[in-house]
Amino acid sequence: MKSTHFILIAITCLLLILSSCTGKSSVNILIMNEGKVTVKDKTVEVPVVEVRQWLEVSDTDSLFLYNEKNEPVAYHYNDDRTAITFLLPIAQENSQKNYTINAGDPGLLDNLFSFRQQKIRVSVK
Numbered sequence: 001m002k003s004t005h006f007i008l009i010a011i012t013c014l015l016l017i018l019s020s021c022t023g024k025s026s027v028n029i030l031i032m033n034e035g036k037v038t039v040k041d042k043t044v045e046v047p048v049v050e051v052r053q054w055l056e057v058s059d060t061d062s063l064f065l066y067n068e069k070n071e072p073v074a075y076h077y078n079d080d081r082t083a084i085t086f087l088l089p090i091a092q093e094n095s096q097k098n099y100t101i102n103a104g105d106p107g108l109l110d111n112l113f114s115f116r117q118q119k120i121r122v123s124v125k
Contacts, residue, residue, distance in 0.1 A: 045122070
């Protein structure tokens with residue numbers, strides 16, 4: 001009986017922890033290469049309106065872009081500031097890359113343990 005209560009309490013605590021990590025401070029960028037050739041040094045554009053919608057940030061807030069290795073990636077805005085652009089070094093055929101845009105500069109643990117439900121999908125060819 002005591003072990004059943006302990007398990008229920010542990011599961012409840014775990015669910016509370018996981019649900020608290022789903023804040024709106026970051027969003028995944030899923031870059032999909034659905035083609036049959038490897039793409040190299042491709043410029044990727046992510047609509048700013050979608051980023052701002054998911055992150056609920058203003059035009060003056062700082063954004064930080066990270067690659068799959070959680071390394072910072074340089075990005076720019078296009079001329080009319082409607083998209084964030086950055087260079088995708090390589091995407092193998094029929095593969096997917098996962099980048100993250102954060103509002104603010106999170107620490108490594110903050111970024112790794114954020115269970116992001118928000119995704120922006122971008123196709124490259």
